[in-house]
Amino acid sequence: MSVRVGVVGAGGRMGSEVCRAVAGDAGTELVAAVDPQSAGRTVGEVAGVAADVGGGVVVAGSLDALADAGAEVVVDFTVPDAIRANLPVYAEAGMHAVVGTTGLGGDDLADARRRFTRSNALIVPNFAIGAVLMIRFAELAAPWFDTAEIIELHHDRKVDAPSGTATHTAERMAAASGSWAADPTEKTVLPGARGGEGPAGIRVHSVRMRGMVAHQEVILGAEGQTLSIRHDSYDRTSFMPGVLLAVHRVGTTPGVTVGLDTLLGF
Numbered sequence: 001m002s003v004r005v006g007v008v009g010a011g012g013r014m015g016s017e018v019c020r021a022v023a024g025d026a027g028t029e030l031v032a033a034v035d036p037q038s039a040g041r042t043v044g045e046v047a048g049v050a051a052d053v054g055g056g057v058v059v060a061g062s063l064d065a066l067a068d069a070g071a072e073v074v075v076d077f078t079v080p081d082a083i084r085a086n087l088p089v090y091a092e093a094g095m096h097a098v099v100g101t102t103g104l105g106g107d108d109l110a111d112a113r114r115r116f117t118r119s120n121a122l123i124v125p126n127f128a129i130g131a132v133l134m135i136r137f138a139e140l141a142a143p144w145f146d147t148a149e150i151i152e153l154h155h156d157r158k159v160d161a162p163s164g165t166a167t168h169t170a171e172r173m174a175a176a177s178g179s180w181a182a183d184p185t186e187k188t189v190l191p192g193a194r195g196g197e198g199p200a201g202i203r204v205h206s207v208r209m210r211g212m213v214a215h216q217e218v219i220l221g222a223e224g225q226t227l228s229i230r231h232d233s234y235d236r237t238s239f240m241p242g243v244l245l246a247v248h249r250v251g252t253t254p255g256v257t258v259g260l261d262t263l264l265g266f
């Protein structure tokens, strides 16, 4: 039986890609789409989905359309303010949530854990399976190096910084090692030159660049050697195998889970 999916942020770059992925997957059915700016247009018009696989679904302006269409799983790619308002609605309605929207913090996760009692949520800072591996490799490397910095690079329309992936990477590396060398900088001539200070003092640098999609490099250093771990998403389709995996597994992954790791077996 196919999973009934609603997509929130359906008119956005990621949301429209998700509409196409859900429409093209034999195990899922696109039953609802929400996006205030695109309301009234069809999914066929906003995402190029064929009529026989959900292209005729009319994009709604309100989340009520999800329950009305009997969505079992909602996929949300919106903006931080929207997802904060949307999560309680999904939990209240007993719908499973797959969240790609970044910018949620610890308080938001604690709130989600309190609310999702009847259904589950998978909150995934990065759906690219290669990126999940990059984070895991950085975590494994952390105890063997003294210094680490993260450079994340994204397209020029990304509104939050640093990326959720960068923050998550820094948190995982900080938890994996308690011994990091101190920052030697005594004088910062240009404010921000050393990036933002993340967990355990790991510096995070955010580049916003026209032409890019989503990229990250983790550089670790020790006496006489450095290790660079880099992942590049060249196209938004790179996120779709992870999104579909989450859609299929969220119903059997209890509570609120952050990241795809559990689903990948580590």
Ligand code: NAP
Residues within 6 Å of the ligand: 008, 009, 010, 011, 012, 013, 014, 015, 034, 035, 036, 037, 038, 077, 078, 079, 080, 082, 099, 100, 101, 102, 103, 124, 125, 126, 127, 128, 158, 214, 239
């Ligand atoms: P985008 O093109 O700006 O799309 C966001 C869409 O959400 C827009 O169409 C926006 O409509 C809509 N929206 C805003 N508020 C809404 C609400 N209350 N209800 C329904 N729809 C609403 O951005 P994007 O590039 O697709 O990225 C979306 C999010 O996904 C960002 O947080 C980004 O960081 C994240 N992301 C995550 C991953 C991952 O793997 N987890 C990968 C890529 C991106 P308006 O234009 O009218 O505001």
